[in-house]
Structures are given as structure tokens and as C-alpha cells.
Amino acid sequence: MSRSPPHEPRLRPALFLDRDGVLNEEVGHLHDPRDLKMIPGAEPLLRACNQGGVAVVAVTNQAGIGRGLYDAEACARVNRAIAEALGRSGATVDGWYLCPHRPDEGCACRKPRPGLLRTAAADLGIDLPRSVMVGDKVSDLEAAEAAGVGASVLVRTGHGRQEEQRLVAAGRTGLFRVCHDSLADAERTIVGLLGLGRPGSGSPGLGRAAGAADGDPVP
Ligand SMILES: [Mg+2]
Numbered sequence: 587m588s589r590s591p592p593h594e595p596r597l598r599p600a601l602f603l604d605r606d607g608v609l610n611e612e613v614g615h616l617h618d619p620r621d622l623k624m625i626p627g628a629e630p631l632l633r634a635c636n637q638g639g640v641a642v643v644a645v646t647n648q649a650g651i652g653r654g655l656y657d658a659e660a661c662a663r664v665n666r667a668i669a670e671a672l673g674r675s676g677a678t679v680d681g682w683y684l685c686p687h688r689p690d691e692g693c694a695c696r697k698p699r700p701g702l703l704r705t706a707a708a709d710l711g712i713d714l715p716r717s718v719m720v721g722d723k724v725s726d727l728e729a730a731e732a733a734g735v736g737a738s739v740l741v742r743t744g745h746g747r748q749e750e751q752r753l754v755a756a757g758r759t760g761l762f763r764v765c766h767d768s769l770a771d772a773e774r775t776i777v778g779l780l781g782l783g784r785p786g787s788g789s790p791g792l793g794r795a796a797g798a799a800d801g802d803p804v805p
């Protein structure tokens with residue numbers, strides 16, 4: 587007999603990914619696919635999520651829309667170009683969530699606020715405590731913490747190297763589990779956190795054991 591009531595679908599974990607500086611190089615207000623440069627090596631991790639029942643969700647602040655620097659359609663074109671680049675290696679992004687607002691608008695969705703992650707969770711049936719966020723900025727990690735995401739990984743691409751130094755100097759390394767040079771380098775850590783290891787590998791995943799993740803230790 588199932589313990590879940592029939593009207594409550596089973597929730598799945600997600601891999602939340604910031605876009606600029608995580609999936610693609612940070613070039614500042616990217617809005618033309620011709621300026622897109624992918625950060626290589628994310629595809630095997632994304633495919634493992636696709637095959638393992640983990641939703642892959644991009645969550646991105648795009649204040650350039652609110653500032654009138656480019657429009658939502660330009661942003662969507664870049665997202666499609668990223669999706670196509672990943673798709674050439676068989677990796678799929680399940681959802682794209684963006685905040686188009688300027689910081690002074692005080693919206694609920696601009697990271698470090700948790701709105702984008704909460705909306706995605708409601709739309710896609712995501713179990714936030716079993717999910718993982720990857721970002722290159724403190725605001726990515728803060729949004730994940732505010733949304734109740736189980737663990738965050740900081741990457742040193744994009745703004746990540748400076749943000750790591752900032753967090754270490756401020757004694758705020760509790761915001762992230764580990765720091766890796768790139769999303770590709772974080773693959774083993776994230777596979778472990780999401781419990782996507784091969785059956786019998788003993789990978790605990792989130793929500794069971796809270797042991798240290800594989801990766802560069804944080805001072
Ligand atoms: Mg970023």
C-alpha cells in the first residue's frame with residue numbers, strides 16, 4: 587500500500603544551475619547567441635541527471651531586460667542556443683526560469699531571493715531538500731539557502747573565484763558545500779549529493795547521510 591495519497595505526485599530532486607558563469611562564459615549582459623561561449627564539460631553530469639530522474643533547471647537573473655538593454659525574446663534566443671549546444675551531446679535542460687527585474691524593483695524572484703527556485707519546484711514537482719544548486723555568485727547560494735535547497739556548490743568560473751575569496755574572508759563558507767573549478771569538475775560531488783551513483787556504490791545522497799562531499803575542502 588502506498589503511503590502517498592494519490593493526488594500528491596512523487597517529488598523528484600533537481601539540479602539547479604545558474605546560467606552565466608556556470609553553463610556559459612560570463613560576458614556581461616549576454617543577449618546575442620553569437621557571443622555565447624559554453625564552458626565545456628557539463629554534458630555528462632546533465633545526462634546523468636536526465637537518466638536518473640533529476641530535473642535540470644536553469645535559474646538566471648536577467649536584469650538587463652528590466653533595464654531595457656535587451657528583451658525577453660533575446661534572452662530566450664540565448665537560452666535556446668545553450669539548450670541546443672547541450673542537446674548536441676544528449677543533455678537536456680528541463681526548465682528555464684528567469685528574473686527580468688531590476689534590483690530596485692524589489693521583486694520576489696531576483697536571486698538572492700528564492701522565488702525562481704520555489705516557482706520551479708511548484709511547476710516541476712521538485713523536492714527542494716534533496717536538490718542541489720550550482721552557482722558562481724553568493725546570491726545563487728543565498729537563494730538556494732532561502733529556498734531550502736539541500737546543498738550548494740560554488741564554481742570558480744564566472745565570478746566564482748572572487749566570490750570564493752569574499753566568502754572565505756567573511757567566514758561564510760557554510761553557504762556552500764564545496765568549491766570546484768567548474769561544473770565539469772564538480773560532477774563527482776554532485777552525482778554523490780544527488781545519490782546518482784551506480785547502484786551499490788554506497789553513495790548516500792542528500793537527506794540520508796550528511797557526510798562531507800567529495801571535492802576541494804574549504805578552509
Ligand atoms: Mg552567474
Ligand SMILES: [Zn+2]
Nearest residue numbers: 685693695696
Ligand atoms: Zn524578479
